Amino acid sequence: MENLDRLALHSITTKPWNLETAVGKYREAGVRGISIWREAYEELGAEKAGKLARSAGLTVVSLVRGGFFVHPERGERRARVEANIELIHEAAALGAPHIVLVCGAHRSVRIDEARRQVAEGLEQILAHAEKEGVRLAVEPLHPMYAGDRSVINTLSEALDLCDSLSSSSLGVTLDVYHVWWDSSLLGQIARAGAASRLFAFHVCDWKTPLEDMLEDRGLMGEGCIDIPGIRAAVDGAGFSGMIEVEIFSRRFWALDQDVWLSKIVDAYRRHV
Amino acid sequence: MENLDRLALHSITTKPWNLETAVGKYREAGVRGISIWREAYEELGAEKAGKLARSAGLTVVSLVRGGFFVHPERGERRARVEANIELIHEAAALGAPHIVLVCGAHRSVRIDEARRQVAEGLEQILAHAEKEGVRLAVEPLHPMYAGDRSVINTLSEALDLCDSLSSSSLGVTLDVYHVWWDSSLLGQIARAGAASRLFAFHVCDWKTPLEDMLEDRGLMGEGCIDIPGIRAAVDGAGFSGMIEVEIFSRRFWALDQDVWLSKIVDAYRRHV
Numbered sequence: 001m002e003n004l005d006r007l008a009l010h011s012i013t014t015k016p017w018n019l020e021t022a023v024g025k026y027r028e029a030g031v032r033g034i035s036i037w038r039e040a041y042e043e044l045g046a047e048k049a050g051k052l053a054r055s056a057g058l059t060v061v062s063l064v065r066g067g068f069f070v071h072p073e074r075g076e077r078r079a080r081v082e083a084n085i086e087l088i089h090e091a092a093a094l095g096a097p098h099i100v101l102v103c104g105a106h107r108s109v110r111i112d113e114a115r116r117q118v119a120e121g122l123e124q125i126l127a128h129a130e131k132e133g134v135r136l137a138v139e140p141l142h143p144m145y146a147g148d149r150s151v152i153n154t155l156s157e158a159l160d161l162c163d164s165l166s167s168s169s170l171g172v173t174l175d176v177y178h179v180w181w182d183s184s185l186l187g188q189i190a191r192a193g194a195a196s197r198l199f200a201f202h203v204c205d206w207k208t209p210l211e212d213m214l215e216d217r218g219l220m221g222e223g224c225i226d227i228p229g230i231r232a233a234v235d236g237a238g239f240s241g242m243i244e245v246e247i248f249s250r251r252f253w254a255l256d257q258d259v260w261l262s263k264i265v266d267a268y269r270r271h272v
Numbered sequence: 273m274e275n276l277d278r279l280a281l282h283s284i285t286t287k288p289w290n291l292e293t294a295v296g297k298y299r300e301a302g303v304r305g306i307s308i309w310r311e312a313y314e315e316l317g318a319e320k321a322g323k324l325a326r327s328a329g330l331t332v333v334s335l336v337r338g339g340f341f342v343h344p345e346r347g348e349r350r351a352r353v354e355a356n357i358e359l360i361h362e363a364a365a366l367g368a369p370h371i372v373l374v375c376g377a378h379r380s381v382r383i384d385e386a387r388r389q390v391a392e393g394l395e396q397i398l399a400h401a402e403k404e405g406v407r408l409a410v411e412p413l414h415p416m417y418a419g420d421r422s423v424i425n426t427l428s429e430a431l432d433l434c435d436s437l438s439s440s441s442l443g444v445t446l447d448v449y450h451v452w453w454d455s456s457l458l459g460q461i462a463r464a465g466a467a468s469r470l471f472a473f474h475v476c477d478w479k480t481p482l483e484d485m486l487e488d489r490g491l492m493g494e495g496c497i498d499i500p501g502i503r504a505a506v507d508g509a510g511f512s513g514m515i516e517v518e519i520f521s522r523r524f525w526a527l528d529q530d531v532w533l534s535k536i537v538d539a540y541r542r543h544v
Contacts, residue, residue, distance in 0.1 A: 107480045107496045111453065144416040146453035147480040147496045153453050181383065181418035181425050208379045208419040210485060224379045224419045 002269050008033030008061045008242035009264065010202075011040035014257050019049055023056045029261050033059040033242040035200075036094060038087075046093040054095065061242045062137065062173075062200055063087065063096040069121025070104035070114045070151065077117060080104075084125045091134040098135035098199050100173045103152045105145065114151040122165060130169045137199040138162065139173035144213055155179055155188040162197050174234065175202035175246065177217060180225040186233045193237025201234050202246045203227055203272055215248045219263060221271035231272060243272060274541050280305030280333045280514035281536065282474075283312035286529050287520075291321055295328045301533050305331040305514040307472075308366060310359075318365035326367065333514045334409065334445075334472055335359065335368040341393025342376035342386045342423065349389060352376075356397045363406040370407035370471050372445045375424045377417065386423040394437060402441045409471040410434065411445035416485055427451055427460040434469050446506065447474035447518065449489060452497040458505045465509025473506050474518045475499055475544055487520045491535060493543035503544060515544060 009031050014022050019040045026034060034053050041049035046063075053060050066087045071077050091099050103118040105111075122136070129136050140158040141150035152158050155174065162170045172192055179185055192198040205223030210216050220227055231243070245264055252260050281303055286294050291312045298306060306325050313321035318335075325332050338359045343349045363371050375390040377383075394408070401408050412430040413422035424430050427446065434442045444464055451457055464470040477495030482488050492499055503515070517536055524532050 110498050110501075111496070112498075115455070142415065143453040144414065144482075144485075147478050151453075154455075157455050181415040181423075183387070183426075183429050206419050210416075213416075213482060213485065224383070226382050226384075229382075 010246040035062040046090040050095040063091040065100040067101035068104040137173040142178040171197035171199040173200040189233040220267040282518040307334040318362040322367040335363040339373035340376040409445040414450040443469035443471040445472040461505040492539040
């Protein structure tokens with residue numbers, strides 16, 4: 001049985017709750033950290049949201065999420081860079097050590113050009129992040145999102161991207177959902193650890209069949225991902241941060257969220 | 273404008289037509305080849321089905337599909353090996369030079385063990401294929417199918433698998449739908465060509481959003497895949513075989529299939 005010392009939840013995992021409710025419920029359940037989605041702190045503002053979480057004894061693990069650098073029009077790309085710079089200030093106000101980046105994709109931008117736009121966007125915000133002391137955690141997304149969400153689709157690619165920009169403020173978010181199928185995964189986790197680029201670790205599970213490509217993630221233990229195997233590699237790579245449960249699921253959002261939270265805590269103890 | 277000399281269709285692309293109708297319609301439309309799904313020749317039997325296609329001037333490009341080597345129970349795995357051996361005989365009767373292999377996956381078999389089972393299954397059927405002069409064309413499937421259809425998910429992995437079994441009867445099927453997102457794709461296509469392992473090339477397109485993970489493939493030109501770019505790499509790797517249109521689509525199957533066929537021919541001319 002895993003204890004809860006490293007358990008964090010993404011606010012979106014219990015989407016029906018507002019931030020205040022989520023923070024109180026997480027604390028009662030023994031959860032130790034929270035990753036806060038933009039939508040969740042909009043009402044309070046970043047600074048108050050961060051204080052609220054910390055006053056309940058929760059660690060603010062990350063701000064979720066920036067990026068989305070890809071667009072056919074230069075003006076829109078510039079606007080997105082500006083939005084990311086604003087987000088860096090919000091992360092500092094929130095007290096989040098890093099921002100999770102979903103790098104972007106667009107149906108009208110060929111994948112090679114899209115990857116170039118991602119590198120360009122990152123380069124334009126990096127100095128701002130360094131100045132604020134906020135790190136940027138590129139999340140490789142499952143290849144099924146390469147047409148509309150992110151053209152960075154493997155851990156290897158994400159690490160190559162980090163290396164190409166050579167800043168210690170740049171690293172990766174590893175989410176088992178996106179990478180579990182990759183036969184090079186364990187080696188790349190070791191590479192990420194050796195390069196001090198493993199900033200965040202997300203867990204959930206992969207159901208078969210998926211009812212929906214976006215909002216049908218599984219709870220740990222109900223799918224086919226070897227979570228303990230990946231966890232062992234992540235531990236072995238020297239990662240000692242929070243283990244974050246990030247689950248988008250219409251099925252689970254429709255439950256009583258107190259019941260859902262207790263299921264999460266139980267699944268974490270048994271399957272992570 | 274591309275001419276039709278290398279255009280082949282998978283029988284399932286026009287699923288509402290039986291084989292006899294499909295063969296006649298393809299010939300009228302100027303299609304030169306056909307890949308025949310098992311379901312499509314069941315009624316006639318493999319030998320008659322092959323004769324029917326050839327008598328209409330169509331080249332039989334491949335038999336689709338074998339594989340499915342992964343299962344938690346040894347007895348069931350053995351039964352699947354036997355089914356593949358039977359399929360090899362059917363490919364010979366059909367006059368198909370190769371069988372497309374979807375290697376299998378299972379929700380209860382961890383991915384490493386599943387990959388071991390695939391190699392074992394292939395090894396057990398390889399001698400039969402060599403004896404019959406039928407080649408086996410491993411198709412890497414999109415990572416979104418790693419939980420239920422195939423644990424061979426990149427061209428690189430498929431080629432590694434071929435190399436590990438070292439037989440010239442073993443090669444790969446490249447379908448743009450499964451591999452378009454892969455940043456190592458072009459290099460791996462060159463590798464496949466250099467090793468004489470590029471047996472088949474399938475085209476379609478990737479729509480965003482997908483309405484269904486299985487049966488919502490796009491027609492060439494309506495999605496985000498750089499088909500001409502991949503085609504150029506395939507040509508450059510020395511592939512001179514048929515270019516096969518394989519589209520599973522409830523949307524297109526619901527059309528008048530004559531209209532659908534003319535759309536395919538037009539899209540092939542313009543976007544391949």
